[in-house]
Amino acid sequence: MDVLEKLTILTDAAKYDAACTSSGGTRTAKKGYLGNTSTSTAGCCHTFSADGRCVTLLKVLLTNRCVYDCKYCVNRRSNETKRAAFTPEELADLTIQFYRRNYIEGLFLSSGVFRSPDYTTELMIRALSLLRERYRFNGYIHAKAIPGTSPELVERLGFLADRLSVNIELPSEAGLNSLAPDKTKRAILAPMRQIQTRNRQSREELVKYRHAPRFAPAGQSTQLIVGATRDTDFHILRLTQGLYDRYSLKRVFYSAYVPVVEHALLPAKDVKPPLLREHRLYQADWLLRFYGFRAEELLDENNQDFDTRVDPKCSWALAHLDFFPVEVNTAAYETLLRIPGVGVTSARRILSARRVGPLHIDNLKKLGVVMKRAQYFLTASGKMAEGLRFTPDSLLRGLIAAERPLLPQQEAVQLSLFDQTESA
């Protein structure tokens, strides 16, 4: 089988992994080595695929052969699909040649479980060592730690990669038991804990010795599949919060389940992937990481799923109207962040600008505040936007209309239905 065919099979098998970021790398250009990692905090997208997702890394599987039989997965043992495997040389050559042409920021290597987790990880280590040592590759590498791999091998993998990830995939143990019988919660969490501990130790060592080797300097991430099981948004968000709090994850990715197989335990094959739900989870994820929100503020036992009509921050604001309006000239940073339409950047700009003089409503747009949403929730020098009149009903409609152009097309149709019921 030639490399073009292998690439096709092993890319197709890897595409459902949502993680494709290159942020957090610390590699600077080194003499005699090729490449560095992106210096900006945002990472670097090299292209966007037809589904609009960022492509930054060469995202492939080492092999799609797999001894596991997870029901939701295209690569499961029982699926009749063409199997292939890269040799370490082929993979290293592709990475280097793509990197030189600036197609990619680095490599994202994942794999099916070939023979055993240990055997597979050893193959991955061989490929990555070749890339780092013989080809002197100094770009970004994201490697998957396979649940059940022995700690010694995870350790070696961590010194070759910038970021490691262990995919949880199914957000509850019940889901795991029914859909991924070969995986256990313990086997998934063990390497996550190990990566967290080693990463912290390595950073402590770096303070003492400048040339101490770095263990997964860009931290670790994971992925949760949304919509394959019946888990609620509240459950997923609390799990996410726990992962950020207790495992110091850099990112949790959500992947709307795309039905790839007919199975009694899974959504039918004609069910559309729940893109809007995935979108809402990402919005809430940002609120947890950058806006000081807690999962329990956004959802609770009585409201277990996100409002599809407005984003989670607007939803929170609508439920806490007594908190508003906020006066932008005096409010604390944390309070500014609670205003829909004010983000981390615009909140900082407000802090900086109000040191020079009092702010007025017409200044805010230039500071990056999205007034379509924010106007209902703030005052500047005691005044709201001129001519603004609204009731709770028209407020909700205004917020829905403000977000609509930004949502995926297919969902917009669904939203207009809500609109009619709303105005009726």
Next chain:
Amino acid sequence: MKRLLAMEIFYYYDGSFDGFLSCVFDSYAHKEIPAGFFSGEDGICTLFDSRTVSTDPDHAVRVLRKVAALSPEAAVLLRRGFLTCLPEKELYLFRLTAKLLREGPGFLHNRSDETLFPVIRAVQHLNGEVHLLKGFVRFSDLGGVLGGEIEPKNRVLPVLGGHFAARFHNERFFLYDRTHKEALFHVPGRSVIRPLADFRMAPPDEVEARYRLLWKRFYDTIAIKERENPRLRMNNMPKRYWGTMTEFQGEDWFKPRSSPGAASIPGAPDGRSAPGTLPPPGPSAPGSGP
């Protein structure tokens, strides 16, 4: 300042950053406020008073030093602002400088300030374009030398050059800017930007065509059909960038040239050095200094 506000005076200069700074110097020396700036072949207008400012590196350094002493951020804004495609950028930058000298750096904290905002927005546009191009630039391996083309709105090369020079410091490469007709040349340890009137990429050899095809295949395969969203893709990656990206090229781009060695390495138009070797010393492109 003397009362010259009622009279329109226009400045002619050579279009370089140093030239612009010399204009700022002269406006203070002559106590006048320029109403517009012209450079190069911009039509000469005799209706109004004008002054031709000759570039004086010494004057330029003095102005920039003064600005940097008041605010290092303002000096960066001037440098970057000068690379933007903001119409009448010199006028906006002049006003910013004048306000800085008059009032001190306090207003720079307020992004919504009417003098600062147009400049900062233009610079953000430039920075945004640089950020996107860090990802969207595509190189081809032309017999060991990497070559690429871009078509940006702003003059991104002086900023973008640093990124690629660090990343590919061992490589020899060039990057041609179609819009501003200049190219960045890099050999290990050294980069320069030189004007280059025309450039045409030669067809690929077997190996290059092969990697182009591999990349195209990867690109087409990585998308999830059920999630197709052309509008999202276009928001993230505006179409104006597609013209120079491998994955959006027609069939010919992936066909190797028939007889190997028939075409010469591109980027070496008549009388110019081949890419990868530094061109002979000559006038550097405006603003391409360190």
